[in-house]
Amino acid sequence: MEKTAKSKKRLSTAKELNNIVAQFYLEGNDAKEKGVPVGWMPPMNGAIEIFYAMGLQPVFPENWSPVCAAFGLTPNNFEIAENMGFSRDLCGYLRNITGYIYGDMNGEHVPLGGLPEPDIILSAGGGCIPAMKILHTLERRFPDANIFSADLPQVPVTEIQQYHIDYAVKEMHRLIDFLCQVTGKTMDYDRLAEVVRISDKACELWDKIMSYRKYVPTPFSAAEIGIMFVMVTRQGTRIAVDFLEKVLDEVKERAKNGIGVIEDEKIRLFWDNIPLWYNMGIFNYFEKMGGVVVAETYSAAWSMRLDVDDPIKALALKSLWSYPMVSCVSIEKRKEMVLKACKEFKIDGAIFHSNKSCVPITMGQSDIRRALEKELGIPSVVIDADHMDDRNFSIAQFQTRVDAFMEMLLDSSHP
Amino acid sequence: MRNISIKKFKEALDNKNGELSSLAKSGKKIIGYFCTYTPIEIIHAAGFMPVRVTGDAETLSKVDAHVPNFICPYLRRAFESGLNGQYEYLSGIIQGYTCDVACGLIDMWKENIGGELFHTVPLPYNDNADSRKYLSTAFEELDLKLQNVGGQQIYSNIESSVALYESIRALMMGLYEKRYKGTLPLSGSEFHTVIQTGFTLSPEEYLKMLKKLNADIEEADTKSNTHTPVLISGSIIEEPIYLDIIEASGGRIVGDDLCTGLRHFIQTDTVGHDPMERIIDRHFSRLPCPARSRAVERAHLLMGLTRQSGAKGLIFLFQKFCTPHLADYPVIKDMLDQQGLQSIMLEMDETGAMEGQLQTRLEGFFEVMGKI
Incomplete structure (x- = not known):
């Protein structure tokens, strides 16, 4: 690797x-x-x-x-x-x-x-x-x-x-x-209302697309999370909506036909924190052992609906929600959200990226890990890395930890 | 020179945990805070005692299971102390939003150590009519939260609480003035002890001690000190050994820009407004922390402080991993260089002061300054 x-x-x-x-x-x-x-x-x-x-x-x-x-x-x-x-x-x-x-x-x-x-x-x-x-x-x-x-x-x-x-x-x-x-x-302001309506449509599509990941096997994994690009840069435009509609159609089709990311999906994984942008390939690493990353914390930043009848208030609320939802501002809420997702997405194990470049998201991970284990019996592993700086990422350490974690999950899934 | 004794301050600091535990057992509620932006006057007016959370733990073992090792040593030590049970006397923690780590830690404290009130006051950044109204409402929200855990309505006491803290700040600013003039007969670490004591005593008690210290200082002799005058800038300094090393290496600390220093005590001109307005005024006009201001703004303020204090150079003494300070440093350094002001940056990590290495670097710094 x-x-x-x-x-x-x-x-x-x-x-x-x-x-x-x-x-x-x-x-x-x-x-x-x-x-x-x-x-x-x-x-x-x-x-x-x-x-x-x-x-x-x-x-x-x-x-x-x-x-x-x-x-x-x-x-x-x-x-x-x-x-x-x-x-x-x-x-x-x-x-x-x-x-x-x-x-x-x-x-x-x-x-x-x-x-x-x-x-x-x-x-x-x-x-x-x-x-x-x-x-x-x-x-x-x-x-x-x-x-x-x-x-x-x-x-x-x-x-x-x-x-x-x-x-x-x-x-x-x-x-x-x-x-x-x-x-x-x-x-x-009529144009703004229309933009907010389109933005809300993108949020609705986003949630629908993400919800199809609950299917077993999941139709797509975190390896595709680059689709969030349109939520970051194109929210409020038809470009985002048109693209997300196509993604939804494809995802729906795959889910309906039972087409997964890999042939034999054995382990469903959750990813916490920002991906390693210089190595999105690590999301595929789990696949050789039958693991697929089916959900992640970061995508929740766009999981909301905007009140199209009150566009300015909707944008104010979006501003108040997006970052706190996934960061140290709302650790309690984040914990609740991760637990809910892990339950709904039938998660077997979670990967917590202890991210040197993002203290706000790394803070609170230990409490979330403990709650996952205690309340849902879901084990997790910590990966020390950095979402931007590959000098803070050791492939050898990553592989050692992930291999051991996956072996443990595979053992416990086939007693 | 040495007829000033800070023994009582030292004793109060050494005995703080026992005293605060007894106080809590007697029924007084004690509220902790990390950051100097916390409106301690409001906590006091509610009938509670605000106490700064310090990072006393010398060895860290439990904290690694909770927080990453790339957050500042101060908050790691503070959390370790909490996990060790040192802060059982706290009824909770209140803070103003400044640092991301402290913001996260408040939730983690609630989860892992416990207490009945945890709240972060969402402070505004801009100063205008809307933000002042907003901050006033944020303080009303804090008042209600304090009442929910048994606090008194603040309005009957807020005038006296604000006046009390203003008296403390005025006395401290008097000491700072003496320091600028070179007539404060206290070493850097002694002055630091006086400051740290103020974070853990009741303001009433602390004011009495400060008055006595001030009277003693008025009568004391001062000796000339030929060491190089420097200003220290950073966030929190907990171990006075860093200050001893600076002074042993040839420096004389004449001013600071620290959370555990001027930024906590600085008094701004707020006379003539009602007490809540005075708190709001101070929030917007205080010497800002880098988490709430631009590096360029702080560079100008630091240059002003340097002139005011008579410092010939600056020592940036940072908590390792402190994002607000580290992010501003290159800009400030660049602007200081353009003005011909010498500076050096030192980071305090968990491993301790590394006395020898620090002293060597500082001696080199003062030697260079001496040649300019």
């Missing part, structure tokens, strides 16, 4: 995803050339729908990091950032983006034309600290960009009160006012 490897995919729609990824990044550069304002922003919030409704071009530096990992750009980006004094102990997204924007960001070696420079930066106040610091770093690198300093209550999803929603709603309005002011565009 290689230290960096692409995953083997079974969905034919996955091939189309490559085009969607390429199209998104090419569209960004095209927009820049045509003078469409380009805004860089953190993922997992309601700003994306506002951008699409106003005809603005969103760019997600965090999402660019997996692309860098897939194309092998990260070592150079890390080197640049670390030479600037950014510690190796910092989140890999932060170091990668810093190295990227201070390097040759649109050079010939950069795939998909690289990222268009920002006219607008949505600087996060809320989310995790590294996400906030990524945007602060961007501000310094692109001093001519217009900065919107966002402010979002950081509250466990189970404790959201009306005053949190009211404040988040005000922030949505403040963002729209800011965008109107700096771009000279106006917000068409």
Whole structure:
């Protein structure tokens, strides 16, 4: 097994995803050339729908990091950032983006034309600290960009009160006012309602697609989780909905016909934390022993419905839910969610990625592991790694732990 | 110079666990906090005693089963102490959202150690009319949560609680002024002990001790110290040995930008508003933590503090793995370099102070500074 490897995919729609990824990044550069304002922003919030409704071009530096990992750009980006004094102990997204924007960001070696420079930066106040610091770093690198300093209550999803929603709603309005002011565009609220309706449709499709993974055998595994690209970058557009409809059709068909990921699915696995973007192939590693990763925590970030009758409030709530749902902000809720998923998806064992690049998601894993064992009798294993930096990942250690874990699961499934 | 004794502070610090346990047994509810952004005045006004959770555990064994080894030593030690039963006297933990790790740890504390009240105040980042109203409501929510576990309604006591903490801050700022002028007859670690004591005593008791210390200091002689004046920047320092090493290597600590220092005590101009407004004012106008501000903003503030304190250089003394500080460091360092301000960055890990290695690095740093 290689230290960096692409995953083997079974969905034919996955091939189309490559085009969607390429199209998104090419569209960004095209927009820049045509003078469409380009805004860089953190993922997992309601700003994306506002951008699409106003005809603005969103760019997600965090999402660019997996692309860098897939194309092998990260070592150079890390080197640049670390030479600037950014510690190796910092989140890999932060170091990668810093190295990227201070390097040759649109050079010939950069795939998909690289990222268009920002006219607008949505600087996060809320989310995790590294996400906030990524945007602060961007501000310094692109001093001519217009900065919107966002402010979002950081509250466990189970404790959201009306005053949190009211404040988040005000922030949505403040963002729209800011965008109107700096771009000279106006917000068409009917258009926004339509965008939110399309966004909600994507959420509905997302949940339906994920629910088919409950089938035994599961029609697709975490190796295909790249489909979340449309939830990160295209929410509120027909591109996301059209793609997800095709994925749903294929997944439904496979489920109905009993077509699994592998011929003999013996062990159903759950994955906690962000994947190893430089080695999505590890999701296939379990397959030789009959293991398939059928569910993961991260996909829950888009498992919600938006109230299409109140678009601004819907986007405020989306912003309040998405990140806390999968992070240290709501460990109790996350635990409840993982347990529910493991039950519903008939999970035999769970893999907890102790992720050096993501403390917010790694915090609380031990409590979730204990609850899984105690309440559902589901065993788990910890993999020490990093979602961006392969220097923090040992193939040998991974294989040793996974092999032993799989053997144990296989033994207990065939007493 | 040495007719100042901080023996009583040291004793209070050494005896804190016994004293706090007795206090809790007598029926007083004690609420823990990690971060200096916690509105301790509100906890006090509810009739509870706010106490900072410290990382006292010297050896770590239980904590590895709960948290990764790539979070800061302070919170790992604090959690180990909690798992060891040191904090049985706490009725819960309240904090303001600053650091991701502390945010996660509060849920884990509830699950693994227990208590009746755990709450993170969702602090706003921006200062405007809406965010002030929002923060006011967040404090009302905290008030209700405190009442739910037996707290008094804060409004009858908040004026006196705010005044009490303001008196402490005013006295501490007086000590900082003396430190800037070079007339504070306390070493770095002695001053640190005075500060740490304040995190664990009742504010009423601490105020009395500070008044006495202040009076003693007024009468004390000061000696000139030819060591190089430096400012220390970082989050939490728990082991005074780091400060001793700095001073033994040729430095004289004249100021700080620490959670266990100026950032906890800094007083801002809030006179003329009602007590809740004063707490809100302070939240927005205090020397900010890197988790709640931009590196560029903090670089300018640090340069100002350097001038104010008379420091000739800065020592960044970070908890290992502290994302907010580590993420800001390259930007701040770059801006300091442009101003010709010398600095060095040291990380405190779990293995201890590594005295010899640190001293060698610091001696080199002070030698270079001496040549400039």
